[in-house]
Amino acid sequence: MTRKYFGTDGIRGRANTGVMTAGFMVNLASAVGTYFNANAETRRVVIGKDTRRSCYMLENALTAGFTATGxxxxxxxPLPTPAVGLLTHSMRADLGVMIxxxxxPFHDNGIKFFGPEGYKLxxxxxxxxxxxxxxxxxxxxPDYIGRVARLNDSVARYxxxxxxxVPGRIRLNGLKVVLDCANGAAYKAAPEVLWELGAEVITLGVxxxxxxxxxxxxxxxxxxxAxxxxxxxxxxxxCLDGDADRIIMLDETGAIIDGDQIMALLATRWAQAGRLRKNTLVATAMSNLGLETYLAGQGITLKRTDIGDRYVVQEMRDHGYNLGGEQSGHIVMTDHATTGDGLVAGLQVLAMLKESGDKASRLTRVFEPVPQILENVRYTPGQAPLDSAAVQAAIADGRARLGDSGRLLIRKSGTESLIRVMGEAHDETLLREIVTRICDVIRDA
Structure with missing residues (x-):
């Protein structure tokens, strides 16, 4: 059954239009409050947010709806998404909300909900x-309308x-770290954590x-x-994103270390230490074929899920795995967090850098990726370009040309009006030709 309002990561849209209006938020909170009030004992909800201007409006509207249902x-x-999951559970709340x-970009906003254990719904x-x-x-x-309080030590708790x-309570003295908080939710917490652990911190986006x-x-x-x-x-x-649930790192040359390389590093080290449960890493269909090949050589199983960190987490919970994530930088470590946590993932890598004394370029280049191209094609909401016969024919032709030597993944984004076209193949020239052709046909459609 298709969901009407919820996408792959909560509800999202352009601020002050459609579902991202104050009126809709009051009704949404009223519905959610009614659902969770049915069997709740404490009837409490925690609400975090990032730094968008529209967060003030949406926070107040949600508060009105929740208190109206008791x-x-x-x-x-302002607090990272993983911190909201953490505090939902630690404060014995029935519900957590991240705005x-x-x-x-700033003109968009969204709502993510967490259940009592701190996991997304x-x-x-x-x-x-x-x-x-x-x-x-x-x-x-009226006798049972809820109360409102501000938790002043939320950042300090996180x-x-x-x-x-940090493994072994390693200190980060001697490490010089550039920290980019994206002018987002971690702009207070992340610099404080790194500085208190001893690192020399150079901040951006704070x-x-x-x-x-x-x-x-x-x-x-x-x-x-870089x-x-x-x-x-x-x-x-x-480098964190706006709500700090994902991370991209850069080595000492400024080269990108993506989520696949971070997961490969963590999986390898955890397997060697006997920490990787069932010797398995969970990732999505977007993760590079090179990662899968490398892990197989290490005796580590790669389980793939649908795209979206919530599906990674669900697979991990269902089968007892403790490490998973996405190439985009959601790194999920259920020993530490209930969702992706960019800062905590970064701390694991920093600790390995400190302990090994190696350069980041050597430590984090764990496997050789298969050439991969990802292109995004924006479309007008309400259109369905993937239903076009011309688009379907272009995709079929591309897959036929690649054969068994590569793969194509074409999908609608669950958070933006984009068609994402991803291809992998050892023949990068052929791959680029195929991806470009498919994108052009989608634009025409």
């Missing part, structure tokens, strides 16, 4: 909430927890103004961080 609201302020559109629960939302949730008697995840989140910075645009690495002679860079 839930007590704890406002956490963020992750790596999207299942597809089944989201569908039940949608039924309530469309049928009209009911407010409660900072202290993040420091405990001056949010409501509009500059992810603008020319962060995990999707690491060029400024320049800073080269100019300062830094050992490594950590």
């Amino acid at each position: 839930m007590d609201v704890f406002a956490l302020g 963020s559109a992750s790596h999207n 299942s597809d089944h629960i989201e569908r039940e909430i949608e039924v309530l939302l469309d049928s009209g949730a009911f407010n409660i008697d 900072v202290e927890y993040a420091k405990t995840t 001056s949010p103004n409501g509009y500059n989140i992810n603008r020319d910075c962060g995990s999707t645009q690491p060029q400024a961080a 320049r800073m690495v080269r100019e300062t002679g830094a050992d490594v860079a950590i």
Whole structure:
């Protein structure tokens, strides 16, 4: 059954239009509050946000809807998504909410929900909430309207927890780290964690103004961080996205270390230490074929899921795995967090750098990736270019030309009006020709 409002990572859209209006948020919170009030004992919800201007509007609207259904609201302020998952569980809340559109520009926003254990809601629960939302949730008697409080130490709680995840409590003294917080949710917490652990920290993207989140910075645009690495002679860079649930790193030359390389490094080291449960890494269909080949050579199984970190987490929970993620930088370590945590993942790599004394370029170049091309084609909402006969024919032709020597993955984004065209093949010239052709046909459609 297709969900009406929820996508691959909560609800997302352009701020102050469609589902991202104050009116819709009041109704959404009322529906969610009604659902969780049915069997709740504490009836409390924690709400975190990133640094977008529209977060103020959406936070207040959600608060109104939740209190109208009897839930007590704890406002956490700007805080990374993984911290919201952490505090949902540690504060014994029935529900956690993160207001963020992750790596999207400031004019977008989104809502992510966490259940009592700090994990994102299942597809089944989201569908039940949608039924309530469309049928009209009911407010409660005035005697039971909820209260609102602001939790002033939310950042400090997360900072202290993040420091405990460093293996062997290793200190980072002597490491020079460029840290790009994307003018987003981690702009306070991440620099504090690295500095308190002893690193020399050079910060970028720590001056949010409501509009500059992810603008020319962060995990999707690491060029400024790369320049800073080269100019300062830094050992490594950590680039987070707007809500800090994903990470891209840079070595000492400014070269990108993507999520696949980070997962390969962690999986290898954890397997050697006997920490990798069932000797298995969970990743999505986007992860490079080179990763799969490398892991097989190490005796490590790669399990693939649908695209989206929530599906990675669900596979991990269902089968007891403790390491997974996405090439885009969501690194999920269920020993430490309930969702992707860019900062905590970065700390694991920094600890290995410190312990090994090696350069990042050597430590993190774990496998040789198969040439991969990813192109995005924007389309107007409401259109269905993938249904076009011409597009389907171009895709079929591309797959036939690649044969068994590569693969194509074409899909609609679950968070933006984009068609994502990904291809892999050892023959990069042929691959580029095929991907370009498919993208051109999609644009025409």
